[in-house]
Amino acid sequence: MAREPPVTADADTDESPAETQTRATKPRLLNRRAYLGLTAGAVAGVIGASGVATARDAGYELIEVPAGTHEVIHVEDGETFENVLFDQTANNASVSLVAHGTNWTVRNVAWRGEFSHQSRALTCSDRGGNTSRVENVYIGDGVDDSVGAARHPQLGIWVAPEHSGRLEFDGVYVEGANDNAFYASAPGTNANGQRGTVHFTNCYAKDNWVSGFRLAGGTVENCVAVNTGRNDGRPLWVWPGRDGLEVEVRDSHFISGNYAHGYDFGQSGQTTHAAVVDSHYAPADSSRFQGNVQLEEENVGHEPRDFVPEGCPDSPDAVFDA
Numbered sequence: 001m002a003r004e005p006p007v008t009a010d011a012d013t014d015e016s017p018a019e020t021q022t023r024a025t026k027p028r029l030l031n032r033r034a035y036l037g038l039t040a041g042a043v044a045g046v047i048g049a050s051g052v053a054t055a056r057d058a059g060y061e062l063i064e065v066p067a068g069t070h071e072v073i074h075v076e077d078g079e080t081f082e083n084v085l086f087d088q089t090a091n092n093a094s095v096s097l098v099a100h101g102t103n104w105t106v107r108n109v110a111w112r113g114e115f116s117h118q119s120r121a122l123t124c125s126d127r128g129g130n131t132s133r134v135e136n137v138y139i140g141d142g143v144d145d146s147v148g149a150a151r152h153p154q155l156g157i158w159v160a161p162e163h164s165g166r167l168e169f170d171g172v173y174v175e176g177a178n179d180n181a182f183y184a185s186a187p188g189t190n191a192n193g194q195r196g197t198v199h200f201t202n203c204y205a206k207d208n209w210v211s212g213f214r215l216a217g218g219t220v221e222n223c224v225a226v227n228t229g230r231n232d233g234r235p236l237w238v239w240p241g242r243d244g245l246e247v248e249v250r251d252s253h254f255i256s257g258n259y260a261h262g263y264d265f266g267q268s269g270q271t272t273h274a275a276v277v278d279s280h281y282a283p284a285d286s287s288r289f290q291g292n293v294q295l296e297e298e299n300v301g302h303e304p305r306d307f308v309p310e311g312c313p314d315s316p317d318a319v320f321d322a
Contacts, residue, residue: 060085060108060320065093070117077101077128082108085316089113092144096120102128102165110138110316115155122157125187126165126196135170138313140206142176153179156208161186163196167218171312172203174212176231181208188216188241189267195243202309211237211264212254217245220252226306227257234261235281240270240291247274253304254281262286262304266293280304 060083065071067090075081075097082105086095094117099106103126111121121139126132134157143154156177159167167184174181182205184198198218205212205225209232212225216239225235235254238247256262262281266272268291275296281287284302289295313319 059083062087063095065090065095067091067093069093070119071095072119073097075099075101075104075106078103080105080107082106083320084109085320086111087113088115092116094119097122097124099124099132100127100160100162102126102130102132104132105135106137107133107135108319109136110313110319112141112316114142114144116144118154120153120156120158123160124157124167125160125163126167127162127194129165129196131166131168133168133170134172135168136311136313136319137172138316138319139177140173140175140314141316143178153183156181156183159184159187159196159198161190161193163187163198164194165196167196167198168201169199169203170201171309172200173308173312173314174204174208175206177208178231180210180214180233181205181212181225182214183211184213184215184218185237185239186216188245189239193242195241195245197245202311204308204312204314205235207231209233211235213237214239215247216241218247220247220249222250222309223252224254224305224307224309226253226255226304227259229257232257232259234259234264236262237264238266238272238274240267240272244273249274249276249279251277252279253306254279255304255306256281256283256286260286261288264288264290265295266290276300 062085064087088094089112094115096119097106139155156174156179187193187196198215200213200220200223203223207228207230211234213220214237235256254262265274266289271292273294277298280301280303282302282304308314
């Protein structure tokens with residue numbers, strides 16, 4: 001993985017989702033080969049000399065981000081980024097992970113502190129037609145609403161349209177995103193989308209604006225999305241997938257709260273293929289269908305439960321307790 005130099009708060013860091021945050025290569029705090037060759041403790045020592053991180057003898061790396069700084073870390077082909085706690089509690093401090101290679105893994109990672117920048121926590125895709133994974137990750141301390149436009153892509157996860165493989169999210173917690181918690185529809189809907197699929201298991205989304213789970217091809221299994229009155233959005237939003245892409249939802253729970261739609265399927269003038277099995281949403285009249293929605297439902301009820309699925313961390317510390 002590679003680190004870009006820190007970007008101060010007064011720099012231009014406004015990157016839209018369409019740009020997928022793939023910045024030009026620049027000099028870095030620690031070059032890729034050196035980073036991969038160091039132990040966790042040694043990494044802390046090297047980075048700590050620049051005032052960016054300190055070590056903690058607890059089985060994971062603590063990276064403390066200085067006030068007014070936005071850190072960007074790239075995860076590349078075949079790499080694993082793991083066992084890291086980002087502390088962005090300083091004023092206007094933040095970190096983004098960018099993973100656009102193939103066969104990469106992000107696991108056992110947590111962000112502590114609100115997001116105060118205009119880029120996402122994780123921007124990702126598998127562009128080699130293979131499988132990449134995100135597991136045991138916490139992104140739940142919310143967004144500093146005083147910074148930037150309310151709908152700017154702060155916090156959440158963005159799956160780039162260039163995704164051509166399979167992305168697996170297992171045990172990922174996202175709360176308080178201002179523009180979708182799991183924004184994964186672009187590979188199946190955008191004109192340049194490469195039809196990659198996205199698969200969510202044991203994930204939790206709470207109080208996210210626009211939507212919790214948003215996808216056009218893949219699965220949602222044993223997941224929960226809930227609104228409790230702040231940043232209400234669609235718990236589930238299934239978009240029409242191109243070239244026969246379908247979505248299957250199984251053993252999941254969706255609570256719309258004050259928002260009008262717990263289920264939201266389709267787009268005007270297009271065909272959406274989906275199946276929902278052994279799942280619940282409420283209120284009972286909170287479903288919405290647009291365009292030609294071909295939906296198969298089996299054992300769908302209206303008594304959803306709000307719970308964090310087993311294996312999904314509900315705090316930064318919980319990521320490292322297992």
